Amino acid sequence: MDPIQKKILHEVADLDALPVGAYNIRANGKSAARNSTANIEIVTKEDKSGIDIIIKPNTVNESVHIPVIISETGLTELVYNDFYIGENSDVVIIAGCGIHNCGNGDSAHNGIHTFYVGKNAKVKYVEKHYGEGEGRGKRLMNPTTVIHLEDGAKMEMQASQIAGIDDTLRNTKAYLGNDAKLEINESVMTTGVQNAVSEFTADLNGENCSCNIVSRTVAKDSSTQHFTSRLNGNNVCSGHTECDSIIMDKASVLATPELQANSTEASLIHEAAIGKIAGEQLIKLMTLGLTEKQAEEQIISGFLK
């Protein structure tokens, strides 16, 4: 792996060496390194591009790293990754995609991740997107995440896209069984003329299932963002979504909440707030000796943390 690829790997997966546990590192459209373990098997798909990650039931305290790196200009890929997480497992999955584009062709990663989380299994899924490079070619990322939570399954997803992605369409769809629990935290920052679109849909089908979707975003310069979160309450369930945005400069942010209850026992809440950084927050930090610019940076990085 060359220094650029190493740097990107560090940005998206915090990795400076091969990780412990199962992993699959994809670089410029090919598998660059792979490791399966006794409980976690990673196999290449036969019919299309991508991998299956099969986690045996009762696998606990194990992790899977599946970073993707693109450093070639003009490379566009569509990848399917399917995760089969066995009953009663408790695992951490770290995905991430970094694009370094210093050429003039657009580089794009379109990843479709599908999770089948078995009964009473627990997954923490971390996904980080990052782009860099001075070329005129765009860095594009369109992740689709499909989540099937069986009875009693729990998933916690942390997605972040803080820098360098020109255009993104993020689509997340979840289906929850009885007592299933889904927690999603997303943080996004757009600058320049970047555009980010994020769509969440959760079908709360099972009895006593619950989901909480929190999106924190910062839109700077002339960038645009559009967030939609749709909750369908089809049973005794509770759902909460929150979209909180800081808007600056000439940016534009659209938040579209959609709640549909198909049961009198569904309890659904949406909160959305868009606004500039509160003046009193800037003033407080300035009374601690920070310049207005430094204060702004602190507030934003705290907000997106």
Next chain:
Amino acid sequence: MLELQNVSYEIDGKTILKDINLKIDDHFVAVTGPNGSGKSTLAKIIAGILQPTSGKIFLDGEDITELSITDRANKGISYAFQQPVRFKGLTVKDLMRLSAGKETPYSTLCEMLNEVGLQSKNYINRSLDASLSGGELKRIEIAMIFARSSKLSLFDEPEAGIDLWSFQKLIGIFEKMVEQTKGNVIIISHQERILNIADKIIYLKDGTIAQYDVREKILPQLLDSITAD
């Protein structure tokens, strides 16, 4: 030493502060006066948050009237707000670090929190958001000023929302600050127990200084006027 010369503040044609002349060189000065008399406005003018309509402000002989909030902070002015600001995301640790300076060890930040009666392990990683109670937020605000340890510290009703049991500890903090900084502590307060430790008391009324003298002279009069009502 802080000096205000002919400072007035008007907003929307209304005079909030009227021709204030003031020299502060004692360690402990308390500012008291009725609600709406202009105490917080005075503090904000000193910190640079509000610009006086006319008049001048000097810190150790230097004219700071035109200086920004940031510059005044870096010259050694600290201001604990009457209503502390909440932040989504920034933690107690972040704000304590910003106040105390980057190199301050973690253990020192914790000690400062303990000092204001907050068990550091329960608070240091909490976000300064709506989940903190009013009194907790107020204590953190005080800890931040304590951490800055600058030569001029302004506290705007620091006792508000602080329970009676912690009061004595709070007074201890002000005494410690004076000792450490050898500077000036100005406390806006309605509390007799705080007025009791002041070297001098300023009594502000309708935007003017009605009285300014040593505690021994002012306090009995103030207390008399209260009982007379």
